[in-house]
Amino acid sequence: MVFCLPAGSLVFGQDEIAVEEGPLIDQQPTDWIHLTDEAGGGSFQVMPRNLPNLPNITRPEPSQRLPVVLKLFPERRYEIAWKWIDRIDFYEQMVLDEAKQRLADKDFIGAFQSLSFLMRRYPDTPQLEDLRQKFLFSSLSASYANSQLEQTLSTLEELRQTAPDFRADSVAKAINTVVGALLDRLEQRGELSAAGLLAARIKKQYGAIEVIQQREARLQRQSEQLLTDAEQDYAEGRYREANSKALQTIGSPAVAQRSNKLLKSLAKVHPLVRVGVTQRSGQLDPSSLTSWPARRSGLLVQRPLMRFLQTGNEGGNYVFAMGKHRLSDDYQQLSLSLDATWSSTGQAAQLSELMVQRADPLSQLYDPAWAAIMGSVEIAGSNQILVNLRHPHVLPHALMQWTSHSEDLPSAALTGSYQRSSADDQQAIYTLRSTGNREGQPVEIIEIFYQDSKQLLNDLVRGQIDMVDQIYPIDARQLNAHADIKLLNYALPSTHLLIPVSQNQFLRSEKFRRALLYATDRESILRGEILGSSDPRDGQVIGGPFPLGQRESNALAYAYNEQVRPVDYNPQLAKLLVLYVQQELTKAASKQQQPPPALETLVVGCPDFELARVAVQALIQQWAIVGVPAQMLILPDGLNPQLVQKCDFVYVCTTMWEPATDIQRLLGGRDVTASDHPYVVQGLQRLRDSRNWRDVRNSLLDLHQVIAFHLPVLPLWQVTDRFAVRRNVQGVTDRPVSLYQDVQNWRMEYAELSR
Template sequence: MLATTVLLVAAIVCPVACAVDTPLYERQPFDLVIVRDEGKSTPLEVLPLKDRTPGAARSGDLYARLLDAPGEEIAIPGPSVERVELYEEQLLSKAKEFAAKSDFNSAYPYFAKLERDYPDYPGLTEAFTKAIYDEARALFAAKEYDHALALLGSLKERSSRTPGLENAVDTIGDAILKARWEAEDYLGVRRTVDAIEGQFAGMRLSLGERWLGRMSEGAALERAKAQRLAAAGKGREALRIVSGAVALDPTSQKTRQLLAELSSAGGTLWVGVWETAAPDATPDLDSPAAVRQSRLIGGRLATLESFQPSGGEYVSTAGVLDTDDARRQLSIRFADSAMAYRLARLLLEPAGAAREPLALLRERTAAVSVEGDNRLLVDLKSPHPQPMALAAAPLNASQRDIAPGEWRRVSLPAGSEAAARYERVSGAGAFGAVEEYVYSDIDEAFADLRARQIHALMGVPPWRVAEVEALPTIELAELRLPTLHCLLLHPSSSLRERREVRRAIRYGIASQETLNKIVLGEAQRNGFEVLSNAVPRGKSLGDPLRYAYNESIEPRPYEPRLAALLLAAARAADAEAAEAGLTIRAVPTSLTIAHPPTPVARAAVAAIRDQLAAVGLEIELREASEEELSSGGLGYDLRYAEITMGEPLTDVWRLYGPGGVSGGCSPAMRDALDKVVGATDVKAAVNALRDLHRVVYADLPLIPLWQTVEYAAYQSNLAGVAAEPIDLYQTIDDWRITDGGAR
């Protein structure tokens, strides 16, 4: 009778094969009872039995509850029970099976389940250890040394007494170190030795002692090679070699001294950049390379030195800059009286387009006079909240001698790999020359930075900042002014006449996602914000620089369906106009976006291209230099611009005013701008700026994207670099090489 019951039950129970699609470790725990009847073996899945002893001898009937019918207990005659496989026994069997086939990825989930729920199961530790060992051997054979060593690290955490572990670590560690030594990655050699000794502390390894001796000898050989190269006039190559020597033996005073000597040899500072400015470039909002250059050779009547809660602080190389208590008169006491008269004549000329040099200062000037031959007095039309900010006006190349810099740009020596060279003509400092080297590849720039081929790298991509922060011989400076990213329209683009198309483009760009995933690389950093207007949002809620931004106006969201609908409606309107015989500038089916050769611009425009293609706008990308982009002669519809504003109160005129950087100024915008530039106190200026924000948001003369923070990386033995400079070269007179080099 019982046998009949067993057969009936076996007939209706779903066999193990029914659950083949679900891995065993994900299923509800069950034991297998294999029953034999009439020469056939049938597995029964039952709820876990009370007796969990592996291989326990069982006598008498076995009482169990079927997994699929747990409500009723059944009795299985003892003679019909062929064997019992506990759930944990099945898991271990599966894990061993996969490991034996070298399918370690499939085996590890079973081991993990066992360690979590059945950590004391007999044979688990030995089987798991063997699997890890076997995979490490396989990886070593495949020359995946780093992965193999990582596995040995996990094995050590399980048990440092694992037989053969010390020899395995020595063998794999040797292979890693040999590969890095042959690749001349000496910093990698040093860091690997330190990492292995730290990770496998307490073990008797021979690797550390052997390689430390080799590194000391290698450092001496590299030091001698660097000295020979330096004597042959190959300073940068010598510096790369001695940098490797420092990495090999950072405690050597001789090596550090040689590093300091070579780093400042000839008094030349080597700087990595993504592009250089043209020699005659005018520093404007959308010309970051020209702005950087102007700190050296001049190009501004006054420069911003810091930004405080009370506003910007300015100095001028032209002379002593001052203002009266009524904030209605600006004065400059020139060292050269001829320059006072020259600037006076320039200020009496018509204001011209908003982006022209001195345009806003001319527009706000009521009268000009020269007192005592060298003191220029500029009477303003009305009190100004920040008169000195008016003096922070760009100068073109022909006007540069009014407020000259302490450096001049010179021709490059024959055979030089530099893109630009500047030499000091006045002032004092440890460096007498600056050479800028242009990089197009991020990894190459980073490699040269690590090898000390350059002292500093301007414009570290935000998604690589964490990597730089982890380098022991590199420091980071965070520029004070955020960068504003936007799309500017070509002066003759048909988009200027089609606001609905501009809105479609803005709705078709996933700004927040692009900023988070592409620009930041999923990192969280202050100062990175999506914008509804191209003015600074500040780097924090307490940043006084955010005074011009209207937080009540949210950035347009990513709405691809709305973007597609707006484009479709615009094209339908074009078709109707064409049928009526009207001459129109039709909505384009494709656009060209020009962009500078910076890492952020390259990554961003690639994402924008794909996003706009999804809403019906094909995009062609065109990379161009800063000079080509600002000239207006390059063919494009939109251009990706990276803008820096030092004082929004005055810079909005250069951006949005008639003939400004944005290129368009509607009557409503002109009215709002007039209120900004005519404001007589801070409160009125702030209110006017926030009203301007509303008009700009509605008119959309440019397409605002996001704000980022600029980073500069530099060698830690380069002292004097400010932690938060206005621009890279602000404190260059204080820069000097020390004999340090590691944090």
């Protein structure tokens, strides 16, 4: 008897569900025990936690037994005599061997992923450091050939710092060559500040190496000429151009004093804020649920009729753009009192007409959620509107986050402080509407688009930009050492979901959707790929479409059903469910005398920013392990219907600040995210019919459970969003709902930039 229970009984006989091979780092960690020929040979997968954790263990006496847990029977504990064990292949050593093979095959991305995994999870693996050094050196030629100069230089410097004796002469020559190529590129782009800072850093770190001796004087001449041009722009009133050119000369010590003097003058005459963003703002909608850039930039140019300010004890706190609002104690009447500015201009009648149109199914402005609760509208004098509801509703005003379109709302009441004066692929410029601004208030806000988050952070540190609208924990740690940069949290987290949007036969199967959730190691993706953090305050896996809330904003979690636990990662069960669904669809097709449907490549629509791209790529890799092919389609301008119709899923980053009404906007509206699942439709109707907060909460808890069970939406995670601001920008709200929430209070104070 080779494997036995402690009591002596032998159990075998169940076939394991085969999972298609993929990278070991994406598979459940297991070790392999190989038996001797005398024991009958064969190999078995065992759970690693019950084996000694060092690959170079000392073999005990042959008569001793090793306790193991077979992967096939995880609920049972077995024992095996050491004399029957030929060898043990440890999981971490197999990952290392896989990394070696990938490096030999010049698969540098795969090798890097395996090495990164080992250094994070198994840093004591023998030969790991040797392989890391070989990887760094071997990957250099590939990154240099692909013009990835920053990555090449970073790798060379890491190699020199961590292994100074490893091919020292070759590494030194390579640093000189790569620095020269990088300086050439920066000069060609006109990024003299970056070139000057790079040259200064290299000289300080490695001395006046050959390439620095050759370039230093030329960089100085170019900086002097550029600053002279900036001073001319300033004299002729081209302040934006002067600012941009002056910033480019900061890296040159010869002109640093003149540069700072010019920038100080510009901050008084023409204060502007340069905001680094990773998502372009095409559409502008300050109340958007699903588009971060539309919501961010929309608030500069528009104000919603009702604007969410913060969470409260019972729902959020809102401000009415045209005056004040009050909900009756019995939740059946909403009173809107217009300020004097609007009461004398006939706006009460116009606003009343808008409310009626929003409830009219024949109107282009029709809003199903509003129509379900609005009964009638009365004009009580020139400055008061009474909205009588069909039945009690706890948050009718939360459904009125409307913005001005054509003639449907008074544009002056809902106009933001800024207007968009220009926009292209590189930047969008917003200018202050009123010329009577107070000293120091930005007259321009320039949003600069970055594809590369590393370049974004570098420019923030160098002072080329003043703010970054989204910073994730994995990047935030790099900024902690900079005293002139503040890292601030947004008031509320974002909730990330996968929403099916096609009629794919497989996606219509609840079992198949559950298989995809089982096939997704959400915890690993969130912690390892997205956040680089295990702190739950940075983000958490969720079991439904609602936010969990945070320690500072637990009021947000009133919709979250804590009894519904997130589905655990289980690729074995995922594969079984996929096979089961294939058999079901094949039988159904056979009855209809139709060919069996093929599982074609799923298309996942992805917003064009780094976190979403990383997340979707990770999902695709993990689904491939269980035999579900998928590919990513970038959605450059939000949920564009023409592109969404090519997708099977869309990755959605929602800001569900008011779950009681936002879930209706997300799943019950007329957008591409709307669900026709009968249980969801029924749950939303019950929510609309809720007459008090107890009913609302119970309806939401039930809806959470329904969605977790039927999965019309695949919940992923909640992320704590952060932003960064240089300290020269004063008046920025601590924990704002959105970046430009109180932009009218911002003031620019000049802070001298240094090398």
